[in-house]
Amino acid sequence: MPLCFSPFALDSADDAVGRESLQSLFSEWDNPVFARYPEVAVDVSSGQAESLAVKIHNILYPYRFTKEMIHSMQVLQQVDNKFIACLMSTKTEENGEAGGNLLVLVDQHAAHERVRLEQLIIDSYEKQLPQGSGRKKLLSSTISPPLEVTVTEEQRRLLWCYHKNLEDLGLGIIFPDTSDSLVLVGKVPLCFVEREASELRRGRSTVAKSIVEEFIREQVELLQTTGGIQGTLPLTVQKVLASQACHGAIKFNDGLSLEECYRLIEALSWCQLPFQCAHGRPSILPLADIDHLEQEKQIKPNLAKLRKMAQAWRLFGKAEGCDSRQSLQASMPPCEPP
DSSP states (O other): OOOOOOHHHHHHHHHHHHHHHHHHHHHHOOOSSSOOOOSSOOOGGGTTTTTOOEEEEOSSOEEEEOHHHHTTOEEEEEETTTEEEEEEOOOOSOOOOOSOSEEEEEEHHHHHHHHHHHHHHHHTBOSSOOTTOOSOOBOEEEEEEEEEEEOOHHHHHHHHHTHHHHHTTTOEEEOOTTOSSEEEEEEEEHHHHHHHHHHHHTTOOOOHHHHHHHHHHHHHHHHHHHSSOOSSOOHHHHHHHHHHHHHTSOOTTOOOOHHHHHHHHHHHHTOSSTTBOTTSOBOEEEEEEHHHHHHSOOOOOOHHHHHHHHHHHHHHHHHHHHHHHHHHHHHSOOOOOO
16 A cells, blocks of 8 residues: 655645754854853852853954953943943953043943842842752742642642742642642742732732743743753743843933942942843943054045045046047048938
């Protein structure tokens, strides 16, 4: 009996291969401008970002920003109530000279957002580690009545096996005997409750259940792929904290005094990831390298010489035009009457 192949099956297989190859291409691509945004959030309170650096390119010269450069920044002034102009030193050698060589603009909203995010992350953990545990524990809050979340049997089994570990992430789960496709969430990270209260104060609809469901899906996927609970800050928690950091941060068109600019740059210099806002966008933009500007001496144009060149060109063009017309007329045969 001959085998029959469906062309639709072949097309779908080709599409799958194409998607996989495209995904592989992007996953292996080394972006020369910005560092790749981490798939698992960086726990800035544990020193994981100490060795991170960000590559920044302008039109002509590449720069590799490191955290040490932030400490060399000198505040000039606020620009257009949106940015803070600073001088930064990109030189690695210790020459003892004051001042910097790179003129940069600091996004005041992105900078303050980063400062607030890292402080919120630190405040989200319990100050004292639980006895017998080397891992930090997220602060949690009890919710009443517990939230009902629908899960599959496989998801319920995974949550049951790791429910003690999930408590370190602020997640308290109850497993009722009445249903195999339902769990009750009685404790959630404290920032989830604060986000819910903020939304209700603004007259918006509740978001607690959708955030908790996203949090559970994230942890189930990690358990399925890695077989354990990650010790890093969960992405769902980071997104909630990033939203809080954004809402309370300095906005565009907020005027800042020079002293306030100093304090903001000082606070930014102590951040673990000072070159990104809470959402991963760059917070510092290079404008010009003073050393390069001094090297590139621009010679003033000789206007008198340019004027003579223009007159000569006009005369040459007219003479050439007359010669061309005369040679064209000489080469053409005389017209005979029909």
